[in-house]
Amino acid sequence: MNGWRQRLVKSLYQSRSTPESRYFQLATQSADGRLHNRTVVCRGLDDERDALWLITDTRSQKVSDILNNPQAAVCWYIAKTREQYRFSVTCEVFTTSAHATLCQQYWQLLSEPAKTQFLWGEPGLERLNAAESLVAEMPIEATPPAHFCVLRLDIHDVDYLSLRGNPQIREHYDLVGSKWRLNEIIP
Amino acid sequence: MNGWRQRLVKSLYQSRSTPESRYFQLATQSADGRLHNRTVVCRGLDDERDALWLITDTRSQKVSDILNNPQAAVCWYIAKTREQYRFSVTCEVFTTSAHATLCQQYWQLLSEPAKTQFLWGEPGLERLNAAESLVAEMPIEATPPAHFCVLRLDIHDVDYLSLRGNPQIREHYDLVGSKWRLNEIIP
Numbered sequence: 474m475n476g477w478r479q480r481l482v483k484s485l486y487q488s489r490s491t492p493e494s495r496y497f498q499l500a501t502q503s504a505d506g507r508l509h510n511r512t513v514v515c516r517g518l519d520d521e522r523d524a525l526w527l528i529t530d531t532r533s534q535k536v537s538d539i540l541n542n543p544q545a546a547v548c549w550y551i552a553k554t555r556e557q558y559r560f561s562v563t564c565e566v567f568t569t570s571a572h573a574t575l576c577q578q579y580w581q582l583l584s585e586p587a588k589t590q591f592l593w594g595e596p597g598l599e600r601l602n603a604a605e606s607l608v609a610e611m612p613i614e615a616t617p618p619a620h621f622c623v624l625r626l627d628i629h630d631v632d633y634l635s636l637r638g639n640p641q642i643r644e645h646y647d648l649v650g651s652k653w654r655l656n657e658i659i660p
Numbered sequence: 661m662n663g664w665r666q667r668l669v670k671s672l673y674q675s676r677s678t679p680e681s682r683y684f685q686l687a688t689q690s691a692d693g694r695l696h697n698r699t700v701v702c703r704g705l706d707d708e709r710d711a712l713w714l715i716t717d718t719r720s721q722k723v724s725d726i727l728n729n730p731q732a733a734v735c736w737y738i739a740k741t742r743e744q745y746r747f748s749v750t751c752e753v754f755t756t757s758a759h760a761t762l763c764q765q766y767w768q769l770l771s772e773p774a775k776t777q778f779l780w781g782e783p784g785l786e787r788l789n790a791a792e793s794l795v796a797e798m799p800i801e802a803t804p805p806a807h808f809c810v811l812r813l814d815i816h817d818v819d820y821l822s823l824r825g826n827p828q829i830r831e832h833y834d835l836v837g838s839k840w841r842l843n844e845i846i847p
Contacts, residue, residue, distance in 0.1 A: 492739070493680065493739055496737075498685040498687075498697055498735045498737075499697075500685075500687030500695050500696075500697040500733055500735075501695070502689065502695060506731070507731060507733075507748060508687050508688070508689060508695065508731060508732060508733035508748075509687075509733050509746070509748075510685055510686075510687040510697065510733035510734060510735035510746060511735055511744070511746055511819075512735060512737045512744055544693070544694060544695060545695060546687055546694075546695035546696050546697035547697060548685045548687075548697035548698055548699060550683075550685075550699045552679070552680055552739075557698070557699055559696070559697060559698055561694060561695075561696075590828075590847065593846055593847065594846045595846060596845075596846050596847060597832075597845055597846065598845060598846050599843055599844065599845055599846075600830070600844045600845050600846050603827075603829075603844035605827065606827045607827045607828060607846075607847070632698075640790075640792065640793045640794045641777075641794060642790075643787070645784075656786055657786065657787045657790035658783075658784055658785060658786055658787050659780055659781045659782060659783050659784065659785050659786075659787050659794075660777065660780065660783060660794070
């Protein structure tokens with residue numbers, strides 16, 4: 474396992490009791506050039522490759538952003554251990570039509586409330602009945618709705634920072650071919 | 661006070677005992693087109709305008725990014741209240757040479773450890789003595805070093821999300837002239 478990945482696995486283990494360790498911020502760029510930044514829930518660190526997995530709605534801003542520009546930036550700050558991972562990533566969208574089995578696998582892992590969120594209508598559209606509770610537009614099925622999708626974020630550059638104690642530690646990792654190269658840098 | 665600002669002031673008050681409420685993520689774009697995302701400490705919500713203040717080092721990546729493209733994206737997730745504020749911002753850099761008094765004001769408010777961080781050398785450069793503690797290259801002075809600077813982030817678009825309870829609430833605010841317009845949208 475490479476150096477940053479060892480650190481991340483340890484950070485996640487040490488912070489496993491805190492909800493804060495389950496999400497990070499993902500920045501993308503839309504076709505008009507604007508940047509967008511939001512919190513997303515991590516659905517897994519890939520076992521086979523240096524990649525993170527997410528789920529989302531194909532109608533969300535981040536999917537149209539990624540289809541426009543697959544290069545994005547992750548900031549994962551783990552409050553409990555005071556460590557920050559900054560990843561440059563390339564994103565890929567896996568839809569239900571092209572990757573039914575994969576989408577099904579991620580869908581099955583969701584709680585009922587998490588599934589229901591996909592049935593409230595198109596994210597970002599005006600909400601007409603804002604005073605009322607959100608009501609699912611269709612029942613929850615065993616298979617995901619057509620607009621459910623899975624995202625893979627392949628990591629190709631890492632900036633790691635530990636704020637604990639002195640010395641602070643900051644490390645930069647980049648790929649030379651398929652090997653990770655480490656440089657210790659000034660925080 | 662506009663609607664999102666009322667919400668933010670309340671969120672910050674309710675979460676004031678948590679360090680997590682003092683920082684947010686800022687995404688910027690560098691001249692080569694890459695996106696960068698990092699955690700920054702909020703140094704204040706402006707009293708007079710809808711803007712956030714930060715401090716940083718003119719030699720940091722974010723300053724060169726902002727000089728290249730002043731449009732950036734903030735994601736401020738407040739864990740305690742489960743609320744997220746996403747801001748589209750325009751950034752401005754205030755340097756010690758052009759804005760000595762302003763920089764001096766922010767410098768004075770820093771703790772000694774925070775001041776020392778500005779004296780470790782150029783951020784991002786290779787660290788040659790990584791096994792040793794970081795040592796300040798110069799003494800802390802009453803006036804900030806020349807590479808200290810202040811950033812103002814003017815907010816012109818807001819996406820607010822509250823995950824508490826059902827209904828979830830998501831609001832979009834944009835500026836029509838100088839007035840904030842609210843739309844309730846589907847989360």
